[in-house]
Amino acid sequence: MGACCGKDNAEIIIYVKTGDKKNAGTDANVKIKLHDANGRTTGDLELDNFFRNDFESGQLDEFRIKDLKVKNFDGNVLKVEFWRDNAGLADDWYVEKIEVKNPKTDDIFVFPIFRWIKPDYHYLIEHLDTSLPQFDHHQDQRRLELESKRETYQVTQKVPDGPAQIKNMPADEAFSFDYKWDIVKRKLQLIATSKIVMFTAGRWESIQHLRNVYTKEVFCEPHGCTRWSNDLCFAGQRVASMNHSCIELCTKIPDKFGVTEELLKPYLEGQSLQKILDSKRMFIVDHTILAGLPCRKGFHSCVPMALFYVNNNKQLIPVAIQLNQDKGTDNPVFFPNDPPNVWMKAKMWFNNADANVHQSLTHLGFTHLLMEGVTVVTHRNLSQSHPVFKLLSPHFLYLIAINSRGLELLVSKNGWVDKTMNIGQEGMFALIARGIKKWRMNVEGTLPEDLKQRGVLDTNVLPGYHFRNDALLLYGAINKYVKKYVDLYYDSVDKITGDWEIQSWGAELTKEREKGGCGLEGVPSHGKFSSKEDLYLTLTSIIYTCSVAHASTNFPQYDEYAYPPNYPALLNGEPPKDKRPVEETELVSMLPDKPTTLDMMTVTKILSSRGTNSLGDFEVQYIFEPEACKVVDEFRADLAEISKVIKQRNKERNPPYPYLDPDIVPNSISI
Numbered sequence: 150m151g152a153c154c155g156k157d158n159a160e161i162i163i164y165v166k167t168g169d170k171k172n173a174g175t176d177a178n179v180k181i182k183l184h185d186a187n188g189r190t191t192g193d194l195e196l197d198n199f200f201r202n203d204f205e206s207g208q209l210d211e212f213r214i215k216d217l218k219v220k221n222f223d224g225n226v227l228k229v230e231f232w233r234d235n236a237g238l239a240d241d242w243y244v245e246k247i248e249v250k251n252p253k254t255d256d257i258f259v260f261p262i263f264r265w266i267k268p269d270y271h272y273l274i275e276h277l278d279t280s281l282p283q284f285d286h287h288q289d290q291r292r293l294e295l296e297s298k299r300e301t302y303q304v305t306q307k308v309p310d311g312p313a314q315i316k317n318m319p320a321d322e323a324f325s326f327d328y329k330w331d332i333v334k335r336k337l338q339l340i341a342t343s344k345i346v347m348f349t350a351g352r353w354e355s356i357q358h359l360r361n362v363y364t365k366e367v368f369c370e371p372h373g374c375t376r377w378s379n380d381l382c383f384a385g386q387r388v389a390s391m392n393h394s395c396i397e398l399c400t401k402i403p404d405k406f407g408v409t410e411e412l413l414k415p416y417l418e419g420q421s422l423q424k425i426l427d428s429k430r431m432f433i434v435d436h437t438i439l440a441g442l443p444c445r446k447g448f449h450s451c452v453p454m455a456l457f458y459v460n461n462n463k464q465l466i467p468v469a470i471q472l473n474q475d476k477g478t479d480n481p482v483f484f485p486n487d488p489p490n491v492w493m494k495a496k497m498w499f500n501n502a503d504a505n506v507h508q509s510l511t512h513l514g515f516t517h518l519l520m521e522g523v524t525v526v527t528h529r530n531l532s533q534s535h536p537v538f539k540l541l542s543p544h545f546l547y548l549i550a551i552n553s554r555g556l557e558l559l560v561s562k563n564g565w566v567d568k569t570m571n572i573g574q575e576g577m578f579a580l581i582a583r584g585i586k587k588w589r590m591n592v593e594g595t596l597p598e599d600l601k602q603r604g605v606l607d608t609n610v611l612p613g614y615h616f617r618n619d620a621l622l623l624y625g626a627i628n629k630y631v632k633k634y635v636d637l638y639y640d641s642v643d644k645i646t647g648d649w650e651i652q653s654w655g656a657e658l659t660k661e662r663e664k665g666g667c668g669l670e671g672v673p674s675h676g677k678f679s680s681k682e683d684l685y686l687t688l689t690s691i692i693y694t695c696s697v698a699h700a701s702t703n704f705p706q707y708d709e710y711a712y713p714p715n716y717p718a719l720l721n722g723e724p725p726k727d728k729r730p731v732e733e734t735e736l737v738s739m740l741p742d743k744p745t746t747l748d749m750m751t752v753t754k755i756l757s758s759r760g761t762n763s764l765g766d767f768e769v770q771y772i773f774e775p776e777a778c779k780v781v782d783e784f785r786a787d788l789a790e791i792s793k794v795i796k797q798r799n800k801e802r803n804p805p806y807p808y809l810d811p812d813i814v815p816n817s818i819s820i
Contacts, residue, residue: 160217160252161183161251162252163194163248163249163250164209164248165179165203166248167210167243168207168244169206169245170320171320172320173207173241173243174204174239175204175239175240176237176238176239177237178233178234178236179203180194180196181194181196181247183217183226184226185222185227187223191214191218192217194214194217196210197212224251225256226276228260228273230274232266232269232270232272233266233268233269235268240268242265243264243266244262245263246259246262258276261277261539262278262533263533263769265321279534279536279539280536281536282532282535283647285534291532294532294533298529299529302315302319302525302529303525303665304522304665308518308581309578309582310582311518312518312519312521312585312668313525313666314518314521315521315552319549322547322549350742350743351742351743352740353737355733356714359714359746367754368711370712371707371708371712377714378489382804383496384457385465386503386716388465388614388617389804389806390616390705390709391511391701391703391709392503392506392511392702393616393617393701394599394616395434395503395511396432397435397603397605398431398603398604398610402426403435403454406476406482407471407480407481407482408482413468413469415486416466416468417458429604429610430458431456432456432458432459432611433457434455435454437474438510438583438587439451439505439506439580442505442572442576442579443575444572444573444576445570445572445573445576448719449724450505450571451501453503455469456469463612463613465611465613466485468484468485469482470482470496471483472724472725479726481725481726481727481728483728488730488731490733490736491728493736494725494735495725497717497736498725501719503716506580508566508718509580509584510580512702512703513555514584515584515588516703516818517555518552519585519669520545520699523658523669523691524549526658527541527654529657530650530654536634536777537684539771539772539777540631540634540692540772541688543769543817544695544816546816547761547819548817551760551818551819552818562574565752568748569718569719569752570718588669588670590671590672590686591671591672591690593671595690596620596624596693605617608621616809618798619806619809619810622794622795623791624697626788627689627692627696627697630692631685632685633783635684637777645679645683645684651684655672656677659676673687696764696817699818700809700814701808703756705757706756710753711749711754713741713746719741719749720739720741721739721741722739758820760819761819763788763812763813763816765781765816792811792812
């Protein structure tokens with residue numbers, strides 16, 4: 150905000166912040182009228198600084214009004230009325246906020262706008278502009294604005310039988326600058342900066358040959374290089390890496406898993422299998438959902454299961470892998486005491502399947518795409534003046550833009566997924582469709598319930614489950630934040646049931662996707678919100694998914710994927726059907742070629758970089774009411790304390806798990 154120098158003879162100072170969006174600035178003529186608490190107005194005031202290009206994108210403009218020409222105007226500005234014409238070559242205008250300062254009292258009155266301003270329409274915005282629709286003094290304006298947004302934000306299904314997405318990306322959602330996630334440009338920059346020149350063609354000669362390609366500056370050696378063959382690290386990928394929500398407590402060995410107590414005996418440290426099961430020390434990952442999934446021509450995948458055991462040192466270790474679902478002579482169970490390369494080959498094929506689940510569901514489907522639909526119906530149903538809109542908006546920043554760009558460049562025909570994953574685009578889309586049918590907001594979208602369903606909510610069970618231990622802290626802080634915020638605006642059930650915008654929003658969250666809704670299962674009261682508890686769960690789920698859930702599944706990608714033996718998204722050949730001896734040359738032949746490896750390295754490097762500010766440090770401030778700002782400040786204080794706890798935990802962890810430190814977690818899915 151501009152500072153005043155010397156004696157101030159202005160009666161009123163008006164500050165206008167034009168938004169930092171593409172084509173947000175305007176050359177149009179702008180006028181404003183101020184209304185005080187006694188019903189008096191200033192009359193029309195033209196906002197124009199001579200010899201200055203006002204209202205440029207991202208710019209804050211100051212207008213000093215020296216003569217209001219109105220008697221007894223008390224300087225307490227209750228609302229502003231402003232409008233523009235369509236003069237100039239670029240008359241579109243996006244306004245973030247208007248502030249009015251009374252120099253005599255130093256009082257500042259804030260008017261959040263966050264709107265594209267249509268020509269010749271008089272906008273009336275009240276001080277702090279936060280209200281439920283039933284209490285809004287300008288309901289016609291609010292209704293007209295929502296009608297306009299419903300035309301702009303329309304739902305479609307871009308993935309066959311998949312989640313709700315935006316039909317056409319509104320200009321409002323576009324990146325306002327040459328965003329670093331221009332994948333083609335960034336790939337070229339990374340390659341040039343790293344001086345890597347040997348990725349032109351061909352296959353790897355050896356495992357060591359592959360390790361030699363990493364550099365100190367750009368493509369630093371990923372963590373997977375040093376731990377890829379280690380069983381402890383393989384187990385750690387289930388609990389402290391990017392696909393962290395598939396492991397479950399095993400209370401009974403499934404009949405389809407061809408293991409017996411005798412076969413497991415060498416790993417159970419002298420204890421009976423039943424005792425291990427009863428003491429909650431056996432865990433399973435079962436990727437049944439992959440059965441029958443299409444693959445790229447010439448490539449194969451498997452549908453594996455694996456058992457993991459917490460040993461006497463409280464370490465999680467793998468004890469058995471079966472690469473397909475049905476027992477048979479051509480579907481052996483692999484064990485750690487098999488020849489090292491035989492066991493390694495089984496682990497690589499397991500991780501190849503795990504990568505399918507991670508990229509399709511844990512990452513893309515259950516964060517990016519699910520939350521895109523939520524973003525669309527939020528814009529369609531909640532006014533910018535609605536407190537819930539203000540709460541959620543920071544967590545939707547760039548989400549639609551990144552999804553539009555990602556589908557276009559990564560999951561398109563012959564795109565990155567088609568080049569670097571066995572299942573390719575067709576298999577990924579089929580898997581997303583399957584997963585979306587199973588996802589429920591009140592279970593998979595609610596961290597404590599998801600952990601409870603998998604038998605791992607108790608932090609005494611499964612030591613070393615770093616994702617759970619850190620994520621629960623963040624989930625708790627978000628839930629506390631949401632509860633305090635909701636309580637400010639809904640002190641009675643009538644205010645919830647009488648809020649037609651929140652009810653309309655709930656209806657579209659649950660409405661069938663084929664009919665223009667999100668089609669979400671597990672929304673409390675099936676979207677007919679009737680209690681604060683309904684809103685607590687829904688809003689916590691959305692904020693958590695857009696921030697914590699996405700961060701946890703996104704940011705470990707370079708360290709895991711960039712060294713293909715560690716976590717191969719693509720493998721050549723077929724999953725083994727026997728335990729014949731395996732030479733290292735065979736393991737090397739399974740790996741992607743050099744250009745495909747480079748594709749994996751560059752894209753995961755880009756994906757692993759942060760796109761927006763840390764959680765709670767909002768790029769755009771939507772909340773201005775003092776009591777609500779206090780709630781935001783308390784949320785930030787809670788996050789700061791959690792950051793200290795996680796940093797301390799990571800001093801004792803080997804390897805550390807930094808991905809859910811609140812300093813690292815962004816507000817939104819913007820990368």
